[in-house]
Each structure stands twice: as C-alpha cells, then as structure tokens.
Amino acid sequence: MSRPSVLYPVAALILAWAAGPALADDDDAHDRVLGSVHVEAGEHTNKATTVNGSIDIGANAVVKHAETVNGSVTVHENATVDAVETVNGSIDLATGVRVAGKVELVNGKITVGRGTDIGGKLSSVNGEIRLTAAHVGGGIETTNSNLTVGANSRIEGGILYNETSESWFSFFGKPSRPRVIIEPGAVVTGELDFRRAVDLYVSDRANIGTVKGATVHKFSGALVN
Numbered sequence: 001m002s003r004p005s006v007l008y009p010v011a012a013l014i015l016a017w018a019a020g021p022a023l024a025d026d027d028d029a030h031d032r033v034l035g036s037v038h039v040e041a042g043e044h045t046n047k048a049t050t051v052n053g054s055i056d057i058g059a060n061a062v063v064k065h066a067e068t069v070n071g072s073v074t075v076h077e078n079a080t081v082d083a084v085e086t087v088n089g090s091i092d093l094a095t096g097v098r099v100a101g102k103v104e105l106v107n108g109k110i111t112v113g114r115g116t117d118i119g120g121k122l123s124s125v126n127g128e129i130r131l132t133a134a135h136v137g138g139g140i141e142t143t144n145s146n147l148t149v150g151a152n153s154r155i156e157g158g159i160l161y162n163e164t165s166e167s168w169f170s171f172f173g174k175p176s177r178p179r180v181i182i183e184p185g186a187v188v189t190g191e192l193d194f195r196r197a198v199d200l201y202v203s204d205r206a207n208i209g210t211v212k213g214a215t216v217h218k219f220s221g222a223l224v225n
Helices: 003-029
Strands: 037-039 044-049 055-056 062-067 072-077 078-087 092-095 107-112 128-131 140-142 146-149 158-159 179-181 193-194 200-204 216-219
Touching: 037 044, 044 055, 055 062, 072 078
Parallel strands: 037 055, 044 062, 055 072, 062 078, 072 092, 092 107, 107 128, 128 146, 140 158, 146 179, 158 193, 179 200, 200 216
Antiparallel strands: none
16 A cells, blocks of 8 residues: 555656656757757747857747857747847847837848837847837937838837947948838837938928937938838
8 A cells, every 4th residue: 555655756757757758858959059949930049049040030939049159040920039149130020019128230221120129229230220110218329230120119118329430440430320210100210319420301291309410311201222
C-alpha cells in the first residue's frame, strides 16, 4: 500500500526531466548570436533575439522583446510585441501590429502599417520613416531620416529632429535636408522641434502642434514627390 506514494513523485520527476530539454531548445530557437530567428504565427515567446541575423514574427504571435544588431525585424499582421530594436537593418510593422513600448533603429528604414499602434517612442538616426494610418504614443525622434506621416496617422508627443555635427559631413560637403511630409487627416500633438534644417510640407487638412526651427510649406491634395 505504501508503493504508490513513492512512485508518483518519482514519475513526476522523470516527466519534468524529460520536458526540461524541450523547453530549453524552444528558448534557444529564439535566442541566438548568429543566424535568423523565426516566431511562428500565433506562437507566444518571451523573446526573439539575435546579433547577426534577421527576426521574423508571424501573424498573431506574441513576443515580449524583439532585438537584433545587424539584421531586419519584420512583424506580421496583428502580432503583439513589447519592444522592437535593431541597429543596422530595417523594421517593418505590418497592419494591426501592437507594440507596447519603443521602436528603435539606427540605420535603415522603418515602415509602419495601417492600424498599427506603437505605445512608446519611435526613433531612428539615418534612413526613412513611413507611417500609414498608424498611431505613435511617445513621439518620433530622428536626425537624418526622411519622414512621412501618412494620411490619418496620429502622433502624440511631437516630432524631434536632433542637431547634426558639422564635422561629420566636413569631407562630404553640406548635408542634405531631410524631407518631412505630413499628409491629409494626420494629427501631430505636441511640439515639432527641428534643431537642424529640414524641408517641411504639411497638408492643409492636417492638424499639428507648434513648429520650432522650420518653415511650414502648406499643400493641398496629394503632394507629388
């Protein structure tokens, strides 16, 4: 009669030991130094991280943190991520994506799809930022990026363009001006602070906050590039 009380704990230990490696393998699949990381559609995982490689997050997946150094990050439709970061690459957020925190890039293009919601700051240094009917809750910060705030997008927390270092461009001549376009129906609350020269075009059907350091060029209809 005493045997079952001994065997049940032993059996539980064996099952836990057997499950342990599988869980570790699953974690390793999403946490690498070399190579790309793929999160399947609908999958839930704590992180998707690598150093040299891209990250691909499937539709409806849930990921706490997506980060790489040299590589792109692609987040497919209706996925949820706490934060997205890379240094050299691109960030592509498809339609209906939810990012609770920040989206951060140094060199590359950021594309934000229709209905996507970024709770924190969206920041970049060099490249292009393009939003389509999207929401950013923590403002946009950049230095050299061309920026398009697409029709019906909403930016809270303003836009900041940081000052450039003239010495950085001393061997290449005068730096080109970033082009900033705010399309019809877009709303930008807070200050638009330009600490460097930009070409700023704002639709007569957009609603923006106070502009500092730049001249607003109004346009009607669609702006032809």
